[in-house]
Amino acid sequence: MEMTRDALLNQKGGVAKTTTTLHLGGTLAAAGRRTLLVDLDGQGNLTTALKVDRLHPQGEMTLARAMLEGCTREQARSMVRQHSENLFVIPSALDLFTLPRNLYSARSSEHRLTWVLELLEEEFDHCLVDCRPALEVDTDNALTWATAVLIPVDVDEFSIEALELLIGQVQTLATEARIDPPRYRGLVINRIDRPFSGFHQKVYDALHQLPLPVVGEIPLRTAVAEAKNKGKTIAQYEPRSDVARMYRDLAVKAGYLPETTAS
Template sequence: MKIVSIFNQKGGVGKTTTNINLASYIALKGHKVLVIDIDPQGNTSSGLGIEKDQQENTTYELLLSETKIGEVIQKVEKVENLSIVPSNMDLAGADLELSYMENRESILKNKIQGLEEEFDFIIIDCPPSLGLLTINALTASDTVLIPMQCEYYALEGISQLIKTVQKVKKGLNKNLEIEGVVLTMFDPRRNLQLQVAEELKSYFGELVYENSIPRNVRLAEAPSFGIPIALYDSRAKGAEAYSDLADEFLRKNLGR
């Protein structure tokens, strides 16, 4: 079992879109996947058809009570092999509440132990900030997948993002590595985007995924129907891009 956090401290870079669609395609390709939504906005949950405000047990209960992981996991009805630990706005104050708890950075890691036989991959959707929720995710993870929009500000945020990963690696999770960088909302017709892409490739090298994600209206529409792009419009450019990204991810991790 491999645990991957999808993280970028900058919002609006396609983090949740990547979580929903990458996880869905990996599951549809025959692998058992658990998504953990650790973002208080709960957009991954609603994007996978979960009525997030009607849940008794969410990530909040998992982290801040005696609730066990098995009580929180739900099957995503429309996507075979995919399950989720949902989130909602109850989680908004969790950073403060976690700060008073013992072993506060390792709660998620401890809670998900024992799932090795049930899932091939756990994919965690982090909030776009560096609080205790994100630190819990990074402490529990083997790797970090970084969605990155090809714009000037993306370059400004790289060093801070790398420092964050290095701090967690040094103090809490010595095995944490960068899984890769995914270029999102990418338009190769724009010179600035091409320049930023080249700079990201010179910085991260082979960690930058060959398959990028284009701007695509159908991708933006799918979450409002509570389904991934694979079910909403499998022929859309965004669908093909995420299917190819999932193939590349699986090749990197499984060698095929």
């Protein structure tokens, strides 16, 4: 099976993007798929959530260094840490903070992530890149590499505007870089807290009326935060919970897993 290449991206912060990456990745791993998560954010929230040590620019190959200087297959493999059965991660490092500035002057700047992750394609079934909340050259790298984009959103008045900006950025990048734009798997609406106020109901309805399909709806659940705090995915922490089922449903509806996986 060819590795799926997905960017999880929204320049709007606070939409549970890292949480989606973590628990969707854990769901795929629990289904027996070798899954690689890539923390492309200098804040390192995904790295912290997985209880994995950051990579150290002094003495270790890091993702930023590999993108700027190039790397061998063995150096790419050296960045990968195993979290649990079938779940792997390329952790964040502090030099990711300066990566965008350094990339602007690099040749073929938007292809640097592709050159690194293509070295690992034969080793994984899925790769999910957790991008920082921005539309800059580092996230352009994720979009250039990805064949699909999954967009976490929340029921907030700025969600629609953020989506319009993201879609425009994807099209502009595809035109300028002369590449096929990644397809959209759809939207994941996170942190749903019912009953809605009248305003939030309008935003929720507006999200469902967009041309992008809603492939997942994840409510506020204590178990999600508890799993993250313990360095576990929801598939590991409470595999029989309703929210674990919702992530399995997301994986099926977004096209990662076959229909028989949902329960």
